[in-house]
Amino acid sequence: MxxxxxxxxxxxxxxxxxxxxxxxxxxxxxxxxxxxxxxxxxxxxxxxxxxxxxxxxxxxxxxxxxxxxxxxxxxxxxxxxxxxxxxxxxxxxxxxxxxxxxxxxxxxxxxxxxxxxxxxxxxxxxxxxxxxxxxxxxxxxxxxxxxxxxxxxxxxxxxxxxxxxxAPVVEAPSLDTERLFFQSRYDKSGADYLNAPLTREEYDHLVRELTEAQRVIPRSFETAELFQACQPVEEVARSGHDTLRHGALKPVGLRDPRTGQRPWAVVQLRPENNEGTAYNLVGFQTNLTFGEQERIFRLIPGLEQAVFSRFGVMxxxxxxxxxxxxxxxxxxxxxxxxxxxxxxxxxxxxxxxxxxxxxxxxxxxxxxxxxxxxxxxxxxxxxxxxxxxxxxxxxxxxxxxxxxxxxxxxxxxxxxxxxxxxxxxxxxxxxxxxxxxxxxxxxxxxxxxxxxxxx
Ligand SMILES: Cc1cc2nc3c(=O)[nH]c(=O)nc-3n(C[C@H](O)[C@H](O)[C@H](O)COP(=O)(O)OP(=O)(O)OC[C@H]3O[C@@H](n4cnc5c(N)ncnc54)[C@H](O)[C@@H]3O)c2cc1C
Incomplete structure (x- = not known):
């Protein structure tokens, strides 16, 4: 040939x-x-x-x-x-x-x-x-x-x-679905998301851990354009205690079917594939070390035993x-x-x-x-x-x-x-x-x- x-x-x-x-x-x-x-x-x-x-x-x-x-x-x-x-x-x-x-x-x-x-x-x-x-x-x-x-x-x-x-991705079989619920915001376009409802105390704890966690320091050639376009979740948490609750973790349009109430905050998990074998933590792009991601994201209700198929990176x-x-x-x-x-x-x-x-x-x-x-x-x-x-x-x-x-x-x-x-x-x-x-x-x-x- x-x-x-x-x-x-x-x-x-x-x-x-x-x-x-x-x-x-x-x-x-x-x-x-x-x-x-x-x-x-x-x-x-x-x-x-x-x-x-x-x-x-x-x-x-x-x-x-x-x-x-x-x-x-x-x-x-x-x-x-x-x-x-x-x-x-x-x-x-x-x-x-x-x-x-x-x-x-x-x-x-x-x-x-x-x-x-x-x-x-x-x-x-x-x-x-x-x-x-x-x-x-x-x-x-x-x-x-x-x-x-x-x-x-x-x-x-x-x-x-x-x-x-x-953002990190977790394996579906490792999630505690008893603590999560399927729903899309305002019930639009099917119940595609898995939602983790957080109480006020759980939210406060998560934000505190995020702001104190150990981060990977990006190299200088990586920082400028990167952070302009997208803020890591821990930086958003640092910018104000309630910022996440008004951003990626906002509970509006969601109602926990077990309580009939709108939760204090919600972490949404989006399916990574049609079969729903893995879920992405929406808005959780991060620079935390892998160890810290595992420790802190397992504080989210339903994710206590989460197996991470991919950690977040920037x-x-x-x-x-x-x-x-x-x-x-x-x-x-x-x-x-x-x-x-x-x-x-x-x-x-x-x-x-x-x-x-x-x-x-x-x-x-x-x-x-x-x-x-x-x-x-x-x-x-x-x-x-x-x-x-x-x-x-x-x-x-x-x-x-x-x-x-x-x-x-x-x-x-x-x-x-x-x-x-x-x-x-x-x-x-x-x-x-x-x-x-x-x-x-x-x-x-x-x-x-x-x-x-x-x-
Ligand atoms: C900073 C950093 C750290 C990483 N660390 C890891 C790690 O620890 N473990 C891991 O599994 N993965 C890591 N990765 C991810 C990835 O696996 C590696 O980048 C991997 O080397 C990708 O292989 P590649 O062949 O696609 O690219 P590369 O191995 O980067 O090869 C691309 C080649 O193209 C050449 N090139 C670029 N432009 C031109 C051009 N115009 N003309 C001719 N040649 C050109 C470059 O010189 C380079 O030799 C890292 C990535 C980055 C950016």
Missing amino acids: SESVTIIGGGLAGSEAAWQLAERGVLVRLYEMRPRRQTPVHRGGDLAELVCSNSLKSLDANTAAGALKYELSTLGSQVLRCALETRVAAGGALAVDREAFAQLVTESLEAHPNVELIREEFTALPALIEAQSPVILATGPLTSSALEEQLVGLLGQESLAFFDAA HRNTFVNTPRVLSRSFALRSHPFLRFAGQITGTEGYAEAIASGLFAALATYAELRGLEAPVLPVETVLGSLFAYATNPGLEDYQPMHVNYGIIKALPAPPRRKKERYAAYRQRACVAVEAFREQHRFLSLLPAYPVPFLEP
Whole structure:
């Protein structure tokens, strides 16, 4: 095969995509602007540099992060294989020697006969669009400003976000529905929301804890635009004791069916998916540390045992409005030869970035061969994340990582979390193995074992 594909960005997603295509005989032109031009957080010139923690999260097979690694190894991920080769001891997590890891990825791609590594900032999107040749854009959360401007020109300002201000998401089975009630404000458009009513004392306690809680201090490059556009819940609480009660926690238009009264304040939970397996705490975008989020948000009635599928975060982060502009295979609906991968799609996390690079490569390869892009089954953690991210009905899209809150519900989910997760994991393993079997024509690279912790 002599087709060529341009990949922009040699981070985790771009490196995996380049490697996958190159192994299948496709010629890859991989653009990486570092070390000539740095992002605010990268430090060196190697590909696949980890910008923060050196951990790719859990190796516990029963967690969603563990299941993702099983799926990646089953589909023959090359970058995950490098992570396993450069692993350092880290208890139950897959942590790597970050320099050795990035070096291994870089040397492998530099030596690959089908990869041309171009150390330049890519700023020629209009010309690429004109040429209509296949492209994977994987420039990450800190896409260079010149390219970002071209993306705004192509997609429109409203289809791009420049920071994430995500509220926490909790798993539905962990909520105490005896203490919550379904209702929409003024009973408009169905009882879509789950509402947590707070008494005056409960509200006072919550506000006090929010104002005193430990916060993550954002880096200077993140603060200005971010806080102008969206205030973290703890900052709103600091601005006045009753501000939240007149804002996100206002009780107007709601009546607790158990008392027939309007509560003092209400926390609203909005479903994250059609199946209602996970709920978002409306208005709770936050900069609190994860530990503090767990402690304080569990003070909300009905959330005492809440399992968090995603904690709230606020970061500088460029990402496209995936549900609105991308297809199920992350191709731009208006220009299907342009595919997005990595965190710029709003999927979040190192392993997720690797996975989306792999998937973009599979989809691009299928199309080069005149075949339909594959769809990962929604029973896999990766397939469920992709289905979530590309669901056109999703409003207020915020970055998401793999988790069991957004996976297709089991027909009879075990009540206990450990058993429920084990069941999800078993189903995901079967689904990804079946996918591999059915997609032999994609020439999947060999699967390899991952040293999981024994459940
Ligand atoms: C500050 C910060 C901390 C994070 N910490 C973690 C963490 O601890 N754990 C975790 O799981 N996830 C973390 N993430 C989220 C995410 O997993 C990582 O950002 C991940 O690296 C995303 O992979 P990627 O391939 O999409 O982007 P990146 O790894 O950022 O790669 C994108 C590449 O594109 C290059 N590039 C950008 N513009 C251009 C251009 N115009 N031309 C050529 N090259 C270009 C960049 O130099 C970069 O090498 C963090 C994100 C941020 C912003």
